[in-house]
Structures are given as structure tokens and as C-alpha cells.
Amino acid sequence: MKRLILFAVLALLPFQTVYAEMTKTHVYSLIGEAKYGAEFKHFDYVNPDAPKGGTLRMAFSGTYDSFNNFAIKGKSVVGIGYIYDTLMESSDDEPSSYYGLLAESLEYPDDYSSVIFTLRKNAKWNDGKPVTADDVVFSFYEITKVSPFYSNYFKLVKKVEALDRYRVRFEFDETQTSFEMPLIAGQLTIIPKHFWKDKDLSRGGLENIPLGSGPYRIAGYEAGKNVVYERVPDYWGADVPVNVGRYNFDRIVYEYFRDQTVAFEAFKAGHYDLRNESAGKRWFKGYTGKYFDMGLIKKMEVPHKKPMGIAGIFMNTSSEFLSDINLRKALTYVYDYDWINQNILYGQNVRHTSFFSNTEMMADGEATEKELDLLRSLGADAEKFRQQVEIYKTNGDGNNRAGLMKAVELLTSAGYYYKDGKMYTPDGRYVSLEILTSSKTLEKQLMPLKQGLERIGIDMFLRYVDSSQYVSKVRSKDYMMIYSRVKQSFSPGNEQRNMWASLSAEEEGSRNYAKIKDPLIDKLVDHLINAKDRESLKIAARALDRVLLNGYYVIPTGYSDRYRIAYWDKFDRPEKMPEYSLGFSSWWIVPEKAAEIAKRVNR
Structure with a gap:
């Protein structure tokens, strides 16, 4: 026994x-000790x-x-x-x-x-x-x-x-x-x-x-x-x-x-209740009229700390011409985003300088030795990535002559040549580009690129399709360039394969919009995913950021570091708002306010 x-x-x-x-x-x-203990009853930012x-x-x-x-x-x-x-x-x-x-x-x-x-x-x-x-x-x-x-x-x-x-x-x-x-x-x-x-x-x-x-x-x-x-x-x-x-x-x-114009007019007429406004001109000049004067529609700006990823013009590296990094880099000099931000967006945006914008995962200045050691361990020429890629900046006056000259110098040094008002590749092909879009509202932001390219002998066409066609073509990556955004989180992980890894380049529906196929990026993504702690994750993300920036896969645009919200004054909300969200799921409707609005707008 x-x-x-x-x-x-x-x-x-x-x-x-x-x-x-x-x-x-x-x-x-993923950041250490959590805020709320096992017996918590609700989040602090709700009523x-x-x-x-x-x-x-x-x-x-x-x-x-x-x-x-x-x-x-x-x-x-x-x-x-x-x-x-x-x-x-x-x-x-x-x-x-x-x-x-x-x-x-x-x-x-x-x-x-x-x-x-x-x-x-x-x-x-x-x-x-x-x-x-x-x-x-x-x-x-x-x-x-x-x-x-x-x-x-x-x-x-x-x-x-x-x-x-x-x-x-x-x-x-x-x-x-x-x-x-x-x-x-x-x-x-x-x-x-x-x-x-x-x-x-x-x-x-x-x-x-x-x-x-x-x-x-x-x-x-x-x-x-x-x-x-x-x-x-x-x-x-x-x-x-x-x-x-x-x-x-x-x-x-x-x-x-x-149509966004129709949607905006519908909001002002009271057909829906809230807008998160992204158009600078509309935010500063469009929110006027009797219902604003009556105080029935309110506006507010709320700063946030959300991860903002990367937004801009993604270049399909498998398409004709854009497989050449020299041409992709030249396009970043041609695009005068600073003029667009000041004159079209009313200076409301912050320029993307990272694929992990607004987070601690951003590469920042000169690489640390830990970042360089990681790159060396993966077989990379680490010195190539020591200095962060600087996103070209203009003075915003609309005269981007210096940027155009830089683009031409880069192209001619790579063997491109200018003949009869047109730019040709080293093997004699006339360079012509196309951006696929379903949005007429983007035209004003894309036209400066088109006009700048024409000045150096490159035609660029805007190809409009309806939203269903657009979704289908983006999923199958049937485009040369598109304007898009890749969102990020505070803790990048497995989803990075879907964004940057070679295996996702040909995958329908992936977010590898540039069709990137780079063995070093594949290794960095794997290393990031396998990070054993927060510090290792930051090092891997920052190294990945440097390599992505060096590939010139995107012409970066900008992001807003605040919510710009317009709403019909029928809501109430908790006094405390969360740092990383608008917290709209915790708002509620005040019946008396809703009734007053219905009465005064004859709904």
C-alpha cells in the first residue's frame, strides 16, 4: 500500500x-502591470x-x-x-x-x-x-x-x-x-x-x-x-x-x-448625428449655417495618442517602372506634401516619418547599437541603415524646384534620360504612371504629384473606378499605385507578415500593397514576431522601420494627431475620456436634447 x-x-x-x-x-x-485588478467593476472612462x-x-x-x-x-x-x-x-x-x-x-x-x-x-x-x-x-x-x-x-x-x-x-x-x-x-x-x-x-x-x-x-x-x-x-x-x-x-x-459632398450636406440637414472630419478645409470653413448658429451642432477637437501606422501613395513594386527603387525614391522628391498640408489640409496634419507613427516603435534619428547588432546578425549591411531616412520637406510655397532637380539628378545618375520633353528608362521605355482611386475628393491631393511629374517628363494618370471595382482591384493588387493606409497597434506582431512579408505579396486581400519581397524584411518580421519581451520588440520594430523606409515603398502623407468631431447636440458622455480612443461606445443620448432637436428642425 x-x-x-x-x-x-x-x-x-x-x-x-x-x-x-x-x-x-x-x-x-504587453507593457507590464495592468491598470485594472481582478475585482474591477468597469473602466474608468465610462459612466x-x-x-x-x-x-x-x-x-x-x-x-x-x-x-x-x-x-x-x-x-x-x-x-x-x-x-x-x-x-x-x-x-x-x-x-x-x-x-x-x-x-x-x-x-x-x-x-x-x-x-x-x-x-x-x-x-x-x-x-x-x-x-x-x-x-x-x-x-x-x-x-x-x-x-x-x-x-x-x-x-x-x-x-x-x-x-x-x-x-x-x-x-x-x-x-x-x-x-x-x-x-x-x-x-x-x-x-x-x-x-x-x-x-x-x-x-x-x-x-x-x-x-x-x-x-x-x-x-x-x-x-x-x-x-x-x-x-x-x-x-x-x-x-x-x-x-x-x-x-x-x-x-x-x-x-x-x-459622394462625400452629399454626405456632408446630409449631416448639416440633420440626416445623421456625428462626423469624424478628415478634410481640413471643410473643418475650418464648411461647418456653418443656421443649425450651427442655433447651437444645435457642436464641434470639438480631442488630442489622442493612437498608433497611426503609415498612410500615403503605395507603389506596386511588381508593376512596370516601379520595380526600380531609383524611380520610387525620385517620386518622394516630386510630391510637395508640405504645400498640400498648408493649402488644402489647412496645416492640420503631421507628416508620417515612420511606418509606426505616433508610437514608441518608431525609428528615431541614428540607430542604436542594439538595432545595428540585430541587423548584422541577420546578415545586413547595418551601416546602410544607421542614419534614418529623412522624408523630403519643402517650404510649402508651391515652388518645388529643388525637389524636381533632386529627382532628375537621381534618375539621370541611374541611367534615365530626357528626350523631346519625356523621361525614358535606361533601356529606352517612356515612363508613364497611374494611380487607381475611387475617390474624387483625393484629386486635389494627387494633382501636385501629377503636375510635378509632368514638369520632368513623366505622365501620371488618375484612373477612377467605382468602390466595388476598387476593392476588387486592391485585393488582387491590380494597380500601379494607390492611396491607402496601413494601421498599426502599440504592440506589432503577427499582422506584420500580412503587411510586409514576401509570402503576402501575391496573397489576395493582404495589406502588402507595395508587393514587397525582401529577405531581410522577412527575417526582421520573424524576429519581431518571436520577440521574448517588450524591449526586444521595440528594437526589432525600429530596425524593421529603418529597412522599410530605405525601400521607398510609400510616398508618405500625413495624419491627424487629434479627433475632429462634429455632432448634433443630443449626446452626453463621461467626464473622463480615454487616451487611446474617442470612447464613443460609452456616450449616450439625452432624450430631452433629442426631442428639442427634432422639434426645432421639424423632424
Whole structure:
């Protein structure tokens, strides 16, 4: 008997050791200690007693033809994220902390090789059926099967398995895993197995109104023109701390507009409630009229600390002419962004100087020795990247003669030549470029590039297509140049493969808009993803930033470091706003204000 007891104890020891190395928590943070403890009741930037009710009306550009945001084909409807829950939810007053939503807790070992989520037993789909570990397993395998983006994002997830009805385990690739992986797993959108098991998740379309477990559901729509979300009255997650004080509107209605001028006039007439304004001239001169004079429409500017990524004119390196870095670099001298910012955007924007703008991941000045050591270890000529690429700056007076001369000098030194008013490649091809766009409003920002290029013998054409064609061509990368934006987070990780790695260059729907294929960038992306701590992540991101800037894949434009919001004065909001978001999900409608507006505008 003693021997049997001894064997039993010895048999348990390995399991006890594994358990001792596991961390069990309600939160996962990439920046150290999280702000909110295990017993927190709600975020600091919400009003837990905010009243529910009313209709929020919003506008969106273009059209839609699908309710399925995972399918490659089709253009998904805006706001579809309202119907789904994820395992964890971020806070907006911390850079990178996620708290349990569908999951009440998570457990992970010291080497971050796996994570176990324990689901809340009261979590349910909006048809009343429970959310289970099988739903999580189904969601992972189905979504990564049909979506190239999610396939890349969750690339290091080796296996997902249900341990029991409410516990699910994600196992990661131990040869590449990093401290970020438990957070990445927690971002998975969970879809119901019983709804999708007999349907094709790879198909777009409007025939299936999807089922979710989130705070809203689709209540109605007019195909391509509008969509109506209604708050789920018995939403299971209303009292979960990350949701308290949020999702206060009974209905959210999105109206689609194909023309921004029409959309703006519709706002001023009272057809929708709020605008996040990006056009400088409109912000400073367009918000006038009787309803502004009556005080029914308000404006506010709110500084933010959001990551801003990179925006600008992306150049397809697989297209004719733009495979040459000399031409790509020359274009950065031709584009007079400083004149555009001052005269078209009213000086409201900050110029992008990084692919990780407005974050601590930005390369800044001369490279540190740690950055250079990393580049050397990957076989790079580190000295090439010691000095940061300076984004060419003009004085903004519209006379960019110096920039044009720099462009011509660069091209002629690379073998290009000027003949009969035209610029030719070293092998005798006349240089002609094209920008694909679906937006007439961008024309004013693109015309200075067109005019500058014409002065050095290069024609540039603006090719307009409708929004559906544009989406299709961007997904298939059937363009020479496009104006676009690549967003970033405070903690870059797996998604970088989808943006810059060679494997995503030919992948339909990826965000590698420049079709970059560079072995050094591939190595840096892998190193970044495998970073074991925050400091290693920053070093890798900054080194990656330097190499991307040296590739001249984008003509950078700018970003706003503040929200510019115009709204009909029917809302109230918490006194405290989060640093990293507008926090609009915590606003609410004041019935008396809404009634007064309706009365005074005869609605």
C-alpha cells in the first residue's frame, strides 16, 4: 500500500510542476502591470449608470454587398463587429492590455507556448444557446481556412482543442512563439458552430444574416444603402466589467453615401448625428449655417495618442517602372506634401516619418547599437541603415524646384534620360504612371504629384473606378499605385507578415500593397514576431522601420494627431475620456436634447 501511494504521488509530480509554472489571470498586458485588478467593476472612462435608449445615426462611404466580414469576396457591411464578441477586450486607457470578455480567465506557462481560456458559463449566443469551447475551436479553424489575413495573423497557432465544455487550449509553435501569443489568441472573433456548420463561410452575400453573441444584432437593411443594428435587450455580457457603461444606444443606423459632398450636406440637414472630419478645409470653413448658429451642432477637437501606422501613395513594386527603387525614391522628391498640408489640409496634419507613427516603435534619428547588432546578425549591411531616412520637406510655397532637380539628378545618375520633353528608362521605355482611386475628393491631393511629374517628363494618370471595382482591384493588387493606409497597434506582431512579408505579396486581400519581397524584411518580421519581451520588440520594430523606409515603398502623407468631431447636440458622455480612443461606445443620448432637436428642425 505504501508503495502504491508513493507511485501515485510520483505520478502527480509532473502535473504539479506544470501547474506551478502556469500563470492564471483575468488580464493580459504587453507593457507590464495592468491598470485594472481582478475585482474591477468597469473602466474608468465610462459612466456605469449611463442610460440606455435612442437611435444613433451614422454615415459611411460607398456601398456593401455582404454581411460576411471573413470572406475574401464581397464588401462587408460597416459595423458588423457589433454582433460578435471576442475572448478578450482591450481597454482604451492603456496601450496593450486585454481583459476577459467571453473568457473569464486565461492561463499560460512561462515560455508562452500555450494558453488556456476558461469561458464564462453564462455566455450565450443571441438565440439563447450557450457559447462553448467547441465554438472557439470551430471559429479558429473555419476563419483561418477562408481568410488569408487571419491565416497569417494566427500563423503561429499550432493547434486549438477543447479541454471540456468551457475550457479551450491554444498551442503555439514553440520554435517561434513570443510573449504576444496569448493576447493574439484572445483577439479571436468567436462565431457559432451551430449556425455556420452547414453554411459556407468563404461566401459573401446578404442571404444569411449572421448570428452573434455581441451587444447588437442586425434588425434590418436596404441592400447597399443602409443597415440597422438593434441592441440585444437580454445581452448576456451587459454586466461583464469590460462592457459596463458601454453600448448605450438602442439602435445604430448606418446610411451609405457615394459622394462625400452629399454626405456632408446630409449631416448639416440633420440626416445623421456625428462626423469624424478628415478634410481640413471643410473643418475650418464648411461647418456653418443656421443649425450651427442655433447651437444645435457642436464641434470639438480631442488630442489622442493612437498608433497611426503609415498612410500615403503605395507603389506596386511588381508593376512596370516601379520595380526600380531609383524611380520610387525620385517620386518622394516630386510630391510637395508640405504645400498640400498648408493649402488644402489647412496645416492640420503631421507628416508620417515612420511606418509606426505616433508610437514608441518608431525609428528615431541614428540607430542604436542594439538595432545595428540585430541587423548584422541577420546578415545586413547595418551601416546602410544607421542614419534614418529623412522624408523630403519643402517650404510649402508651391515652388518645388529643388525637389524636381533632386529627382532628375537621381534618375539621370541611374541611367534615365530626357528626350523631346519625356523621361525614358535606361533601356529606352517612356515612363508613364497611374494611380487607381475611387475617390474624387483625393484629386486635389494627387494633382501636385501629377503636375510635378509632368514638369520632368513623366505622365501620371488618375484612373477612377467605382468602390466595388476598387476593392476588387486592391485585393488582387491590380494597380500601379494607390492611396491607402496601413494601421498599426502599440504592440506589432503577427499582422506584420500580412503587411510586409514576401509570402503576402501575391496573397489576395493582404495589406502588402507595395508587393514587397525582401529577405531581410522577412527575417526582421520573424524576429519581431518571436520577440521574448517588450524591449526586444521595440528594437526589432525600429530596425524593421529603418529597412522599410530605405525601400521607398510609400510616398508618405500625413495624419491627424487629434479627433475632429462634429455632432448634433443630443449626446452626453463621461467626464473622463480615454487616451487611446474617442470612447464613443460609452456616450449616450439625452432624450430631452433629442426631442428639442427634432422639434426645432421639424423632424
